[in-house]
Amino acid sequence: MNKTLFQFFHWYYSPEGDLWNHAKDMAPGLAALGVTDVWLPPAYKSADGVHEPGYAVYDLYDLGEFNQKGTVRTRYGTKAEYIECIRVIKEQGMGVIADIVLNHKMGGDEKEKVPVQNVNDDNRLEVISEQHTVEAHTKFTFPGRKGKYSKFKWDWHCFTGICEDGTISAIINEYGHGSWEPLLEQENGNFDYLMGDDIEFRNPLVREELKQWGVWYVETTGVTGFRLDAVKHISPAFFPEWLDHLRNHFKHDFFTIGEYWRDHSGPLLDYQEATGHRIQLFDVPLHFNFYRASLEGRDYDMRSIFDNSLVRDNPFEAITFVDNHDTQPLQSLESTVDYWFKPHAYAIIMLREAGTPCVFYPAVFEAKYTDHRNGEEIYIELNKIPVVEPMIKMRRDLCYGIQGEYFDDPNIVGWTKQGEDDKLYSGLAVLLSNADDGDKWMGMGRKNAGRQLYDICGGRPELVTLDENGEGRFFVNAGSVSVWVDNRYHID
Ligand code: CA
Secondary structure, eight states, rough: OOOOEEEEOOOOOOOOOOOOHHHHHHHHHHHEEEEEEEOOOOSSSSSBBSSSSSSSSTTTSSSSSSSSSTSSSSBBBBBBHHHHHHHHHHHOOEEEEEEOSSSSSSSSSSEEEEEEEOSSOOOOOOOOSSEEEEEEEEEOTTTTTTTTSOOOBBBGGEEEEEEEEEEEEOOOOTTTOOOOOSOOOOOTTOOOOOEEEEOTTSSSSHHHHHHHHHHHHHHHHOOEEEETTTGGOOOOTHHHHHHHHHHHTSSSOOEEOOOOSSHHHHHHHHHHTTTOOOOEEEEEHHHHHHHHHHGGGGGGOGGGGTOOOOHHHHHEEEESSSOOTTTTTSTOOOOOGGGGGGHHHHHHHHHSSSSSSEEETTHHEEEEEEEEEEEEEEEEEEOOOHHHHHHHHHHHHHSSSEEEEEOOOSSEEEEEOOOTTTTTTTOOEEESSSSOOOEEEEEOOOGGGGGGEEEEESSOOOEEEEOSSSSEEEEETOEEEEEEETTOOOOO
């Protein structure tokens, strides 16, 4: 069965603590649609309590169990609710992907005197101060947890850098002596530091603690896979060691996706090579192609939609997506694919052979929220994309067999899937237009001769009957998507 991931949250999901219960309640419906794996947001206690989505990690061992940062539960519920949610999702035959945030920690409990040197924000390799001592919140003792599960206390030897009053400082510890950890790219000189207290993976005690935590986390929760946050900012040496430890302990692999935010496949391929192909990556360049195509309208050449994408260059290790919690309106990496083009983008990720698609929560459940841009309060409505649920089903039922490519026109492109004999009604033909209405002669293979197809999206009234070669003329409306499926296949 084709794999389909579902990102079950967005940045502004309610802080009222009901997400774990909501995901549990929706699990049977998602499984019936054809979702195979559910990605849940960070489950551990945030430095901001319930007031941010979970990426400001405070205590990895507090899954909504201890009174810390002003709350027992997390933004999404209690530990018991989280574990029950995972149990129900798995009971429905789906996997659960945990969001793993190990680049940094925030909300330290105590101040320490820390030896540092300041660096240039734009070139972190350039030191712009003498070595000096500052007082910083780099001591994590987790007083609310009182040593349960782990007695490890973090201090400044566990971190490479901090940021105080907008100035980034490298910590002069015994592992790097003020240097950042080596990365594959030279963005900002060295982009090890992203936010908070940046974790020092050269410290063997840190690596050991995180491995023990990983075992505890999997045993406690039963998750089946990981989404690794901010891997661009973490030494590529770390996650192979961490993942191998878990594989050796549990005697099986974990489905693993990394978030490496770069608009070109080259650095993504380099990272996958450096980490021994243990980690699939989100296809960020494809997202940006969708984004640009949605802004440029008919001026965008649809034949270039896969340019520089990971799904083109490494289809078996590419997780394709249209939008996520960082690209949604008013967020840090805002680059939201315009609404008119979302059906096109979802057709491309859901109904083709290459890549594993990840559906974003608002596409099925919508989202409404307010936040600020340049001091002005803005109300956002992300409407449901009506074709997405049918596409999840069609991916499960129909998207099989040999693929025929018709990316031969700047404004109207299409493809076909011939189907497989053992999958009832399988096979389909898709046409996308970013300009005028039109048609295209496409083939589904001789075995489909005489087959009748209709546009399940409802835009076109014709019935297409394939000729003796399994070919036919398919139609699409202006700026629209048509998906032609067997006349006998219907979605309730
Ligand atoms: Ca880092």
